[in-house]
Amino acid sequence: MSYEQITLICIFAVLLGTLVWGRIRYDIVSFAALLAGVVLGVVPAREAFSGFGHEATIIVALVLVVSTGLSRSGAVELVTRRVIDSSHSITRHILEIGGIGAILSAFMNNVAALALLMPVDIQAAQKAGRAPSATLMALSSATILGGLITVIGTPANIIVASYRAEMTGTPFAMFDYAPVGLICAAAGIGFIALFGWRLIPQRSGSSAITELKAIEDFVTELVVGPKSAAIGQTVRDLLAPADDNDVSLIGLVRKGRRLPGRALAEEVGEGDLLVVQASTEALNRFAGAMGLDFQGKAGTAAPLSSDMSFAEAVVNRDSRLLGRSANDVQLLRAYGVSLLGISRNGRTIKQRVRRTPIQAGDVLLLLGNSESLGSVMARLDCLPLVTTATVTDHSKAMLSIGLFVGAVMLSVLGLLPLSIGLGIAVLAYVFFDIVPLRELYDAIEWPIIVLLGALIPLGGALETSGATALIAGGLAGLTVALPGWVALTVILVVTMMLSDILNNAATAVIAAPIAYGLATALEVNPDPFLMAVAIGASCAFLTPIGHQNNLLILGPGGYRFTDYFRFGLPLELIIVVVSVPAILVFWPL
Template sequence: MTLDQIILFSLFFLVFVGLLWGKWRYDLVAFTALIAGLIAGVVPTEIAFEGFGHPATIIVALVLVVSRGLTNSGAVDLITRSVIDHSRSIGMHITIMGGIGGILSAFMNNVAALALLMPVDIQAAQKAGRTPGQTLMPLSFATILGGLMTLIGTPPNIIIGSFRESALGEPFGMFDFAPVGIIVATIGIIFVSTIGWRLIPEQKKAKNSPQDLMELEGYVADLVVAEGSSAIGQQVKDLDSIAEENDCIILGLSRRGKRLAGRARNEEIREGDSLIIEAAPAAINALVGALSLQYQGQASSSKNALSGDLMLAEAVVGNDSRLIGRTAMNIRLLSRYGVSLLGLSRQGQTQREQVRKTKLQPGDILLLLGAPEAIDDVIPRMGCLPLADRGLQVTQYERAGLAIGLFAAALIAASIGWLYLPVALALVAVVFVYTDIVPIRELYDTIEWPVVVLLGSMIPLGSALESSGGTQLIVDGLAAATAGLPAWVALTLLMIVTMTLSDVLNNTATAIVAAPIAVGLASQMGVNPDTFLMAVAIAASCAFLTPIGHKNNMLVLGPGGYSFADYWRMGLPLEILIVAISVPALLVFWPL
C-alpha cells in the first residue's frame, strides 16, 4: 500500500467516523476531508472543486427547485387530498398513501414528498381514531422505495448515472432504473402495507405525539395589554371568567418589567401591563383574541421581534441540527430570530416543564410561534425539518397544470435525448422562477446546500481514491472473498455491504464510495458492470435499519413516537426482501 493510499483511506475512515459520531454536520466533515486531502497532496488541485460543478451535484440542486415548484403550484396537494379517505383500513390506507408517495418520490425529492404527505397522513389518522405511529414509518419507507424507479428519484441514482458516464462513456437514462426499481418498490410497498406495519412495537401504537403536542398545558406566557384591550380598567380578578372560558389561568401581573406581589388580584390593569398566563398554546392564542392582547415582544421595534402576522408551526430536529445539545435560551430564538419555542415532544412523550431550558435531541418535535417569514427562515437555518403544513405561501392551484406540463415535457425531452437532463431541469427551474411558481426569494433557500457541499467534497475524494489505486485494493479484497463462486454471489455481497454502510452513513457518500468498487469488481470478474452499478444504486438508497440512515426516517422519528431501535423490526426483513428480489431481477434485466 502506497503512502497516498494510506492517507486517502485514513481520510475516508475519519469521514465515516465523523458521520457516525454526528457531532459535526456531514457537509463540514466532508469539506474538511477535502481540504486535508489537498494539503496532503493526495487530491490534485486541478480536480479539487470539480465536484461542485459535477452533473450529479447540479441535478440534485435542480430537482429540489422543481420539487418546490410542484408543491407551490398545488399539483401534489390536488393529487393527495382527493384520494384520502380516513374510513379505510390501515392496510389499504398505507397501500394508497405508499403508492402515492412512491410515485411522487420517483419524480421529486423523496424528503420533500414525505414532508408533503405527512400532514395528510397524520390528519387521516386522527380522523380515523388511530395513531400516526402505525402509518408514518411505512410511509417513510414507501417514499424511499419510490426513489428507486428513476434517475432523479434519489441522489444515489444520480451519482450512479453520472459515474457510469465517466467510467463507461455513457450515463444511465431517465428510466433505465425503472424495470428493477418498479419491481422492488411495488413488492416493498406491498410488504409494508400488509406485514410491515404490524411489526411496529405495540407500545408505539399508543402514542400520538402530534396530538399530544397540540394539547400542551402548563406553559407560562407574558401577554401584553395593548391599546384598546378590553382588559384595561378591569381588575385582574374580573378576568377570571373569560380566562376560564378559554382554558387559561391568570397567574399574575407585571408592570414596567416588574412582577407585582402575589397574583395582584385587586390591581387595576393598565395599557402596557403584562398578564402572566398559564395554558396550552391554543388556549393562550384564544385569550389573546378574546382580550385583544399581544405576545411579549410583538410591539417591539426590533426587526426580529414577533410581528402581527403570527403562526404556529411544527418542526423536527434533524440529525445535523445546530440545536442538538443546546436550549432555546442558548440559541436566543426570540431575540435573534423572532421565533418563540412554545412546546417540545420527544419520542411521543411531551416535555411539559421548562421547555425552553431543555437540551434538544435529534427527532424532537418543536412547537414554534412566530411570523411566517421568521418560521420559514429559522426552521432550515437551525437544521430542522417541517412537520406539518405551515402556510408559507398561497398555493397557486391555477398554475398546477402549467407546472405539471413543464415538468412532464422536460422529462420526455431528456428521456428521448432532445435535451441533456441538467439542461431540461434548469429550463423548468427558470420558467418556474419567471412565472413566480418558485419566487426568487425562495429559490436559494429551496436548495439543500449541505448536500451540495457533501457531493462537491466527496466526488474529488472518490476520484483521488480511484486514481491512487485504493479502489482496486478493495476490489481485490472482495474478489478474493468470492473467488471460485458464481458472479451473483459477489453481486449479493456487494449489495449487503453497501446497504449496511448506507444504514449508518449518508446514502450519498455511500454511493460515491461504492460506485467505482462496483465497476472494478465487475471488470475483474469479466461481467457486465451495469449489473453491479444498479445493485449499488438500489442498496445505497435502501436504508431502513436506523433513523440516521435516511432523512425520511429521521423526519418520522418524533411524530411517530419511535425509538432508535424500532426501525430494524420492519427494516431488517424489508432489506432482506429487497436483496432477495433485486438480485434475480438484476440478472434478468441486466444480465451478467
Template structure:
C-alpha cells in the same frame, strides 16, 4: 500499499467514524476531510473543488428546486387530494398512501414527497382514531422505494449514473432504473401494506404525532403574570384545572432555575414559570384559564392575541435549529417568534425550553404572528405540521408546472439536451412565471447534502486514481473467489445496504460505485448489474433513523425509537435483496 492509499483509507475511516457518531454535521466532516486530503498531498489543489461543478451535484440541486415548484403550484396536492378517507381499513390506507408516495417519489425528490403526504397521513390517523405510528413508517419506506424508479427520484441514482458516464463514457438514462426499481417498489409496498405495519410496536408510538390515542405531548413553559389568580396558591391547587384541560404540571421555574421535583407544595409567585406537558391546544387553553402568559407576552401582546398562531414543526437533520437553543438563535428578538414547547418522542427533560438543545426529529411548537411564524419556519429550516398556511399554493399553475416538467424530461429522454440542461431550463421557466420565487430557489436546495457530495467527489476520485478502489475490489474477490458472480453481486449489495443504514446514502454510493465497477472488471463481466446493485442498495436504508432523511423526519411525529426501524426494515431489506438480484440479472445480464 502506497502512501496515498494508506492516507486515504485512514482518512475515510475517520470520516465514516464521525458520520456514524453523528455529533458533527456530515457536511462539515466531509469538507474538513477534503481540506486534510489537500494538505496531505493526496488531492491536488486545483482538483479540490471540482465536485462543486460536478454534474451530479448540479442535477440534485435542480431536482430539489423542481420539487419545490411542483409543490408551490399544487401539482402534488392534486394527486394527494383523494388520500383522506375515514372509510378505508388501515391496510387499505397504507397501501393507498404508499402507492401515491412511491409514484410521487419517482418524479420529484422523495423527501419532498414524504413532507407533502405526512401531514395528510397524520390527519387520516386523527380521523380514524388510531396512532399515526402504524402508518407513518410504511409511508416513509414507500417513498424511499419509489425514489429508485427513476434517475431523479433519489440522489444515489444520480451519483451512480454520473459515475458510469465518467467511467464508461455513457451515463444511465432517466428510465434505466425503472425495471428493477419498479419491481422492488411493488414487492416492498405489498410487504409494508400486508405485513410490515403489523411488526411496528404501537405502545407509546403516537406521543409526538398528534395521533388520536396518544396526542402529541409538548413540554412548554408559561409565565405567571401580574394579577394572575395563580399567585399565592401552591402549585397542586392548579392540578384540577390542569386535569380539566388535559395538561400535566411538571414543575416550577424560579429566577431561571427549575425547582426540585414537581414543586407541588411550592407557593406560586409573580414571574415564576410553570412547566407544562400536553397537547398544543390544551396548553393554550390552560394558559388562558389560569391567567398565565408566555415568556414573550409583551412582545406578542399575549397568547390570546387574534393575530397569533401556534405551529407544530418537525426539525430535520439539516435545520438551522439543530444543535442550538432558542437563546442561541435569539429567536424572539430576531424573528419575533417564541419557542413555546418541544416534543421529543414523549420524553421529559429538566432544561428550560428556551435553553434546550434541539435535536433532529424533535417537534417544536412556535408561537407568533402568522407572517412571522411562516418566515421563521423557513429561516429555521423546520417543516410545519399542524398549520399548512406556510405555503401559498398557486393552484392555477398546477398543469403548467406539470407540463414544463414533462417537457424537460421528454427532451432529455429523446436526446435533445442533457438532463442537467433540461432541468435548468425548467427551473428558469418556473422562476420567470413566478412559480418559484428567487428566495425559494436557494431555500429549496439542501446545501449540507450539496457540500457533502461536492467534498466527497474529489476524495472518491483520489481513491480511484491511487488504486484504492481496485485494492478493495481485489480483496473482496480474493475472499469470494470460489463463488459465482451472482453471489458476489449479492454480497456487494448486502455490504452497501449495511453501510447505507449508518452513513449518508450519497456517501455510500460514492464509495461503493467504483468498488462495484472494479469487481465487475476483475470478474470480466458487465459492470452494469454491479452499478445498478449499488444504486438499489444505497437507497434501501431501512434499519435506522439515520440512514435516510425520510426516516429521520418521521421519528418525532411517529414517536419512534431508534430500535423500532429494524422490526419492519430488516425483513424488507432481505426481501429487496432476494427480489432485486434476480431482476438485476434478468434486465442487466452479466
C-alpha cells in the same frame, strides 16, 4: 501499497468513523476530508473543487428546486386530496398514500415527498382514531423505495449514473432504473401494507402533537400593579426576564382590549394585563420577580389575537437549532416565535422547554404570527406537520407539472442532457413565479451539495491511486470461485449496510468505484454491480440515521431506535431477495 493508497484509505477510514460518530455534521466532515487530501498531496489542488461543478452535483441542486416548485404550486395536493380517505383500513391507507409517495419520490426529492405527505398521514391517523406511529414508518419507507425508479429519484441514483458516464461514456438514462426499481418498490410496499405495519408498536394514548397542544391550557393574565418592575418597560424589554423564568409573553391587554400580536413595542403601564404562557411554577417565579398579580387562576384562558397561531414542526438534521436551546438562538427576539413545547421520541418535554437543547427529529410546538410562521420554519430548517403559512397558488399546478414533464421528455428523447433540461425548467419556474426568486436558493439543501462537492474528487483520487482496484481485488479473491450472483449479492448487502449508518449519497460515492472494480476483476458486465449499488445505497431501513426520511418521522411517530430494526430488517431482506434476480434478468452478467 503506495503512499497515496495508504493515505487515502486512512482518510476514508477517519471519514467513515466520524460520520458514524455523528457529532459533526456530514458536510463539514466531508469538506475537512477533502482539504486533508489536498494538504497531504493525494488530491491535486487544481481538482479540489471540481466536484462542485460535477454534473451529479448540479442535477441534485436542480431537482431540489423543481421539488419545491411542485410543492408550492399545489400539484401534489391535487392528487392527495382526491385519494386519501381516513375511513379506509390501515392496509388500504398504506397502499394509497405509500403508492402516491413512491410515485412522487420517483420524480422529486424523496425528503420533499415525505414532507408533503406526512401532515396528510398524521391528520388521517387522527381522524381514524389511530396513533401516527401505525403508518408514518410505512410512508417513510415507501418514499425511499419510490426513489429507486428513476435517475432523479435520489442523489445516489444520480451519482451512480454519472460514474457510469465517466467509466463508459454513457450514463444510465432516466428510466433505466425503472424495471428493477418498480419491482423493489412494489414488493416493499406490498409487504409493508400487508404485514410490515404490524411489526411497528402501536403506542396507545394521545399523539405527541396532541400532548403538545395541551400546553395551551397554561395561558393566563398577570396584572401589572402599581409597584411592578414592568412599568415603564416595553413588552420587548420583558422578554429576557420572561425567558429566564421559562415563560412566554404572548400579548398585552389594555382597558379590556387585546392589542394586536405581541405588542412588543408597547410600553407597559399600571393596570395592563400581560398574557403569558407557562407552567404554574414558572408563572409564580415570573410574577414574583416582576411584582405582578394574578388576574385569575392559572389556566384562565386569554384568547389569542387573530394574527397569531400555533404550528407543529419537526426538526431536520441540518437545522440551525441542533444542539442549541431556544434561549441560545434567541428564538423569540430573532425570529418572533415562541417555543412552547418539545416532543422527543413520543415523550413530551414541558419543563425548562426554552433551555432544552434541540435534537434532530424533535417535534416543536411554536407560537407566532400566522403570516410569518411558514417562512420562519423554513429558515430554521424545520418541516411543518400541520400548519403552514405558505401561500399555494393552485392555478399554476398544471403549469409546474407540464414544465417538469417537458424537461424529462427532452432528456428521455436525447434532445438535451438531463441537467440542461432541468435547468430550463428551473428558469421557467422562476419566470412564472412558481418558485419566487427570493426563495430559489433556499430550496437547495446545501449540506448535500457540499457533501457531493467534497466527496467526488476524493472518490476520484481513490480510484486513480489504485486503492479502489486494491479493495475490489480483495473482494474478487473472496468470490472468484463462486457464481457471479454471489458477488453481486455481496456488493448489494455491503452497500446496504454502509447506507444504514452513512448518508446514501456518500455511500454511493464510495461503493460505485469498488463495485465497478470488482466487476472488472471478475471480467463481467459492470452494469448489474452499479445497479446493486444504487439499490443498496437507498434502501436504508435499519436505523433512524441511515436516511433523512427515517429521522424526520422519529419525533412525530414517537419511535424508538429498536423499532427501525424490527421493521427494517425483514424489509431489507425482501429487497435483497427480489432485487438480485431482477437485476440479473434486466442487466445480465
